[in-house]
Amino acid sequence: xxxxxxxxxxxxxxxxxxxIINCAYENTAFDYFPxxxxxxxxxxxxxxxxxxxxxxxxxxxxxxxxxxxAKQFSLHIxxxxxxxxxxxxCAASEGSNFGNEKLTFGTGTRLTIxx
Amino acid sequence: DTEVxxxxxxxxxxxxxxxSLKCEQHMGHRAMYWYKQKAKKPPELMxxxxxxxxxxxxxxxxxxxxxxxxxxxxxxxxxxxxxxDSALYLCASSPKDRLSYEQYFGPGTRLTVT
Numbered sequence: 001x002x003x004x005x006x007x008x009x010x011x012x013x014x015x016x017x018x019x020i021i022n023c024a025y026e027n028t029a030f031d032y033f034p035x036x037x038x039x040x041x042x043x044x045x046x047x048x049x050x051x052x053x054x055x056x057x058x059x060x061x062x063x064x065x066x067x068x069x070a071k072q073f074s075l076h077i078x079x080x081x082x083x084x085x086x087x088x089x090c091a092a093s094e095g096s097n098f099g100n101e102k103l104t105f106g107t108g109t110r111l112t113i114x115x
Numbered sequence: 116d117t118e119v120x121x122x123x124x125x126x127x128x129x130x131x132x133x134x135s136l137k138c139e140q141h142m143g144h145r146a147m148y149w150y151k152q153k154a155k156k157p158p159e160l161m162x163x164x165x166x167x168x169x170x171x172x173x174x175x176x177x178x179x180x181x182x183x184x185x186x187x188x189x190x191x192x193x194x195x196x197x198x199x200d201s202a203l204y205l206c207a208s209s210p211k212d213r214l215s216y217e218q219y220f221g222p223g224t225r226l227t228v229t
Contacts, residue, residue, distance in 0.1 A: 016225060036220075041223075041225070043203075043220035044158065046218070046219060046220075049217065064169045093216065101209070101216065102160050105157035106157065107156075108157055109154070110155075
């Protein structure tokens with residue numbers, strides 16, 4: 001019940017295209033859903049996050065779509081650029097449950113943007 | 116400023132050595148975390164410190180010993196490690212208040228056990 005399933009495992013998108021990564025969860029107590037971007041040899045960087053009271057959040061070229069009834073959320077990267085090539089992790093936590101706010105990560109998606 | 120710093124960047128140690136990893140944040144965050152990350156895998160939680168007290172230990176072997184001397188500093192003491200403990204060790208911090216759930220990661224320490 002603590003799992004977060006992420007797909008696809010790897011993704012190749014042409015420059016300028018839209019990259020879409022999907023995640024699904026089971027634990028209905030999750031109330032915080034962040035996405036992290038990680039470059040090789042670096043720590044994960046918080047990209048964007050959403051809470052279940054909204055269905056969509058946009059920051060620049062990055063958008064999270066959230067479907068509470070389906071227990072799914074996705075990351076959309078518009079106008080994908082070679083600099084976006086990285087590994088992306090979705091995650092979930094019971095953010096409001098002090099003492100149990102640990103992040104449960106998806107398995108990661110390796111995104112490659114080709115010219 | 117959302118910076119978490121970690122030292123050293125790289126560490127090579129033998130199985131009989133004792134070493135320590137250091138993590139620091141000056142954002143006033145009250146929760147700090149240690150994660151372990153193997154290649155091509157997501158980070159795995161090891162320990163959580165909340166208000167300088169150990170709140171979560173994810174059944175980590177005793178050869179890993181965390182310490183939180185103050186609210187800005189987190190250490191991970193290493194002793195008698197095994198080669199399979201080689202990984203990227205990540206520190207993170209979080210405001211831990213009812214408005215902000217974000218966890219910010221440091222750059223990590225690449226540990227190699229020989």
